[in-house]
């Protein structure tokens with residue numbers, strides 16, 4: 001389903017020579033003996049997720065789809081990136097589905113928040129507020145505004161039927177509010193951290209409300225579980241990718257740029273950045289995860305990649321089959337001189353741009369390229385890809401000697417902000 005090609009990665013070490021270290025960390029991950037083992041619930045999730053809750057997600061989503069034109073997802077970080085990534089990847093950027101998904105709670109920007117509130121004012125609205133901790137300030141601030149908006153628009157009783165809370169089973173102020181107001185609730189498992197939570201109700205409810213087949217996501221996840229479950233590096237491309245990242249870091253490459261040639265994959269890159277950035281950016285270690293969309297960004301960042309400081313490697317996240325394609329027309333005048341492409345498919349042009357760029361960056365620019373190819377941008381591929389990156393991330397970060405599953409550094413800004421806001 002997915003392919004990994006390391007032949008353009010300019011690796012100076014053999015990936016397979018890392019078998020012993022990979023086996024050690026694989027054992028720690030699956031036996032829950034490694035760092036942060038309290039947060040490895042995602043490993044077995046494809047087998048042991050709560051099937052009753054899963055069915056409830058589908059029926060609640062159907063209900064919400066009947067009720068609303070706009071579904072507001074209120075969350076930040078892992079509590080919104082995964083669902084947005086899936087929805088944009090699978091549905092595309094200008095989707096004509098009857099329900100529009102809008103994101104809030106991911107910023108303090110008053111301009112953005114007001115913009116959303118004005119936009120939804122005269123529409124039929126339902127809300128999903130999502131927070132594992134139940135105390136995240138961006139989400140809490142936006143949700144208070146949304147709650148008041150919903151109660152003014154629909155009255156308290158109807159509003160409470162249109163708001164769904166996804167949060168911890170017992171902790172946090174969001175759980176207390178949900179209980180008091182009688183909201184439908186979904187639980188974020190204790191042992192799955194935010195950046196791994198797209199495969200739980202956190203991601204699955206908004207994705208289902210967007211009309212996407214979440215059974216297909218879980219089936220892709222199960223296939224990923226099977227294909228990326230082997231400690232043997234020869235058989236596990238997720239682990240090969242994990243090792244290649246570390247080898248490139250040893251070669252002085254401190255920045256990993258995830259590159260896609262599909263604009264609807266941009267949010268997948270944002271999701272991937274949180275996954276790798278929060279997992280490995282600790283103890284002054286780790287690659288900086290960044291991203292670009294080609295060919296668009298070849299006209300901005302392309303110059304740096306080709307000839308700038310040699311700090312980065314590219315990880316191309318390629319799509320074999322586009323969601324749709326079109327044939328380039330001929331024009332008898334040929335005033336634009338583009339007839340050389342007449343009859344060709346636009347996706348073929350995109351793929352030739354990719355081929356030419358790979359050669360330019362790798363051969364002329366000496367920039368290593370890791371190639372990951374997914375078959376399409378469907379729901380099953382999304383689930384499969386999630387499991388690939390989860391496993392790769394865990395092993396790659398264990399190889400750095402740090403805990404992949406915490407994020408202590410994020411607290412520093414929060415502490416300063418609370419002091420300035422006068423919170424006690």
Ligand SMILES: O=P(O)(O)OC[C@H]1O[C@](O)(CO)[C@@H](O)[C@@H]1O
Pocket residue numbers: 076077078079130131132133134135136139194195278407410
């Ligand atoms: O779901 P919560 O608890 O609101 O957290 C949102 C995000 O904030 C962080 O905790 C960082 O502060 C992320 O790890 C998390 O995904």
